[in-house]
Amino acid sequence: MAETGEGKKEEADYKRLHSFPLIRHTDMAEEMRVETMELCVTACEKFATNNESAAKMIKESMDKKFGSSWHVVIGEGFGFEVTHEVKNLLYMFFGGSLAVCVWKCS
Amino acid sequence: MPVPTTVKSKKPPGAGLKVAKPASKKKDEEEGVDQGDGWDEWAQGKALIKPPDQLELTEEELKEEFTKILTANNPHAPQNIARYSFKERSYKPISSVDQMAVHFVLEGNLIHVDSEEARRQRARQDQTDEKPAAEAEAEPDEEIPENPVIEETSEIVDAAAAEDAEEAEVLGEEERPDSVEAQIGKKEQKVTNQFNFSERASQTLNNPLRERSCQTEPPPRCNFSATANQWVIYDAYLEELEKQEKNKDKQKTFSAKKEEDKLKKNKMVTETQSDDVTKVVKVVKIFERMVNQNTFDDIAQDFKYFEDASDEFREQEGTLLPLWKFQYDKAKRLSVTALCWNKSYQDLFAVGMGSYDFSKQGHGMLLLYTLKNSTCPEFVYPTSSGIMCLHIHDRLSHLVAVGFYDGCVAVFDLKAEEGGAAQPAFKSTAKAGKHTDPVWQVRWQNDDMDNNHNFYSISSDGRVVSWTLIKNELVFSDVIKLSLEGALPECLEVVEQPSVACGTSFDFHPKIDFLFLVGTEEGKIHKCSKAYSSQFLETYQAHNMAVDAVKWNQFHPKVFLSCSSDWTVKIWDHTIRTPMFTFDLNSAVGDVAWSPYSSTVFAAVTTDGKVHVFDLSINKYEAICQQPVVAKKKTKLTHIEFNPIHPIIVVGDDRGYVTCFKLSPNLRKKPKEKKGQEVPKGPEVEEAKMEKLLSLLREPDYNSV
Structure with missing residues (x-):
């Protein structure tokens, strides 16, 4: 793993392999979860370089779809402790380096 | 303030007030004009109406002028008041009369500022x-x-x-x-006249305020916390990929797994079903035993410590002390057809329930009792056919071989879980060589060359069959076929079918592996070898009726015992064709058993309900104990077994009762100890003891030969 040549290859592999969305924790219902996940993927792909816009887009869409007071955090590294309404939290990884936390609390 | 001027006219007093104000403003000169105006205005509407009594005046008279002078004098005021003057001692008119008349007074509620x-x-x-x-x-x-x-x-x-x-x-x-x-x-506040001032206010009742509100429960919330950073994300992805790999592998072996899962599920179901009961089973069992120990405390004490003191005075005779009595309600109508002690657990014994009566065949039952709980059997296995015989494996004490009236043999596994325990672990089928007649005896043998467990069975159909437990089935092989003349040659079997002898009992030599005895219905005893299926080594014309039991002596290699319904018990040396001893018990003998502690002691049960105990070393001609042990007269005793360790026997009868007896000291007498001499012990001694007896009997024979 340490060698650079292999390291690059590994990295490429990693990028390729780790591009899928990986739900880390959620208590949402099946339907909602799928929808939210797809929305997150869409937003992160659309605003690949701007997490803020992506978060904004997710938040606004979620507010529209599931009622207000959604909160979204997107970033490569952060810690959090949130209070959320039950059945309204999704914490997922995406693209190998992004973490997305979406929750509802009004 | 009093009114300074008064108007003297004919007008009514009320009008005076009305006029008073303007009059005061405009002074006295104008007063007349004002008044006139007032009259005119007032009279306008009624000018022509004249009172009837009005004076008729002429023009001249009307134009005549009268002068009236208004003064400030009060016309009503008295003008001639006289008062008595004390000074002058006479009445004097008072010159100054008060002219003031007050028409209206109103007390003010405020005070003048200057006051x-x-x-x-x-x-x-x-x-x-x-x-x-x-x-x-x-x-x-x-x-x-x-x-x-x-x-x-x-x-x-x-x-x-x-x-x-x-x-x-x-x-x-x-x-x-x-x-x-x-x-x-x-x-500045108004200055009030304290004597004539009242503030008026009224307070109305305020309507009470009422609050009405309603609160809904907020949607449930919970906390979640995590830390996201690159290595956590990386690890999560790696883990996920690994999982996916595994899933792929799984899918390959999917079909196989599925079946396994199903099996597992089934197991789970059965497990969970029995779970609620199994949880308490152990506790309940312990409690049951505790209760029994309390209830039958005296019996337990007798079993352990009681020795019949009267034996010392009786020289040779002994007695049996009844201990526990075992019965099971569900097996009430069945008779005890087999008894066997468990060699590993000395308190446990198996009882086979069935019926010897041809016309009353039905279901059977395998019961296992322990001395620790006489009220209820430890294990109960109901069977569809009556049990005729059983034997517990010497080493693997959880295996019980059973022979049925319908010719089947089966093996019950006591270890099997409760759920499946009602069924035997192994059972012979019609295809796999089952007997065609009742199975009279089964006996475990040593494992074969491949370490498979095996046992032998004998039946009225004349076959002695060896059964081997292989995987989950019983494999049979015929060891010998019995015939009236002798062992039947294979080829002649079909032709001489009627001559088949019915086997009723057998016993294997404890030391010589291949040697065994077979008792038959017609009273003969055959000495056979496992090696020869077609030939008997010896045939003894033993009894006149069916041989109910044959038993090798456990110490002496040559001696065996047989009993029969012809009322006799015989002791044999297998090398000699005539019996060494013959005892007539005056009733059909159901079963006979050697004691495990002495080569010369054996016990027999008869159908008249008596137990006979013999000790040849004490009395060669009569039983040293002959005791009726049944409650009702007609009850027949069917079987007897010695406990391998304790000095007790169990006796079964045809009413389904199993009774346990303790042998009194005389019945298990050891050779008398001589002073300064060590008493030899062990099987050799026992063998010698028997040998000594036999030698006495043999001598005449040898002489004669």
Whole structure:
């Protein structure tokens, strides 16, 4: 793993392999979860370089779809402790380096 | 203030008041004109109406003028008042009469500012509110007392009077700088007449306020916390990928797994079903035993410690002490057809329930009792056919071989879980060589070359069959076929079918592996070898009726015992074709058993309900104990077994009861100890003891030969 040549290859592999969305924790219902996940993927792909816009887009869409007071955090590294309404939290990884936390609390 | 002028005319007094005001304003000269106007106005509407009694006056008379003078004198006032004067001691007219007439008086509820009372009140007020006072001092001009009139309030006091007084001042008042008025007037309170002032107010009831609200429960919430950073994300992805890999592998072996899962699920179901019961089973069992121990405490004490003291005085005879009695309600109508002690657990024994009566065949039952719980069997296995015989494996004490009336043999596994325990672990089928007649005896043998467990069975169909437990089935092989003349050659089997002998019992030699004895229904005993299926080594013309049991002596290799329904028990040396001993018990003998502790002691049970115990070393001709042990007269005893360790026997009868007896000391007597001499012990001694007996009997034979 340490060698650079292999390291690059590994990295490429990693990028390729780790591009899928990986739900880390959620208590949402099946339907909602799928929808939210797809929305997150869409937003992160659309605003690949701007997490803020992506978060904004997710938040606004979620507010529209599931009622207000959604909160979204997107970033490569952060810690959090949130209070959320039950059945309204999704914490997922995406693209190998992004973490997305979406929750509802009004 | 009193009215200074009075109008003297014919008008009514009310009108006077009305006129009074304008009159006071415009002075006396104009009064007449005013009055006239007033009359004219008033008379306009009724000018032509004249009272009937009015004087008719002529023009001249009408034009005549009368002069009337208005004075300030009160016409009603008395003019000739005389008062007594004490000074002059005479009545004197009073010159000055009060001319004032008061028409209307209204007490005011406010006090005039200039009055003494008002001043005092103000002073008091100033004291209480010093602040306003201080402010007032800041502007000395405003000093309140100097203002002669502060208000218009006084207007109310007495209209007419006030008007007069003020007439002159009105202008001045209005011209007065407003500053003082305005500034002070606001904070100046009206000065009240304390004797005639009441503030009127009424308070209505306030409607009570009512609050109505409703609170909904907020949607449930919970906390979640995590930390996201690159390595956590990386690890999560790696883990996920690994999982996916595994899933792929799984899918390859999917079909196989599925079946396994199903099996597992089934297992789970059965497990969970029995779970609720199994949880308490152990506890309940312990409790049951505790209760039994309490209830049958005296029996337990007897079993352990009681020795019949009277034996010492009886020399040779002994007795049996009844201990526990075992019965099971569900097996009430069945008779005991087999007994067997468990070699590993000395308190446990198996009881086979069935029926010997051809016309009363039905179901059977395998029961396992322990001495620790006499009220209820430890294991119960109901069977569809009556049990005829059983044997517990010497080493693997959980295996019980059973022979049925319908010719089947089966093996029960006590270890099997409760759920499947009702069924035997192994059972012979019609295809796999089952007997065609009742199985009279089964006996475990040593494992074969491949370490498979195996046992032998004998049946009325004349076959001795060896059964081997292979995987989950019983494999049979015929060891020998019995015939009347001798062992039947294979080829002749079909032809000589009627001559087949019925086997009723057998026993394997404890030391010589291949040697075994077979008792038959017609009373013969065959000595056979496993090696020869077609030939008997020996045939003894033993009894006149069916041989119910044959038993090798456990110490002496040559001696065996047989009993029969012809009332006799015989002891044999297998090398000699005639019996060594013959005992007639005056009733059909159901079963006989050697004692495990002495080579010369054996016991037999008879159908008249008696147990006979013999000790050949003590008495060669009679039983040393002959004791009826049944409650009812007609009860037949069917089987007897010695406990391998304890000095007790169990006896079964045809009513389904199993009774346990303790042998009294005389029945298990050891050779008398001689002083200074060690008593030899062990099987050799026992063998020698028997040998000594036999040698006495053999000698004449040898002589004769």
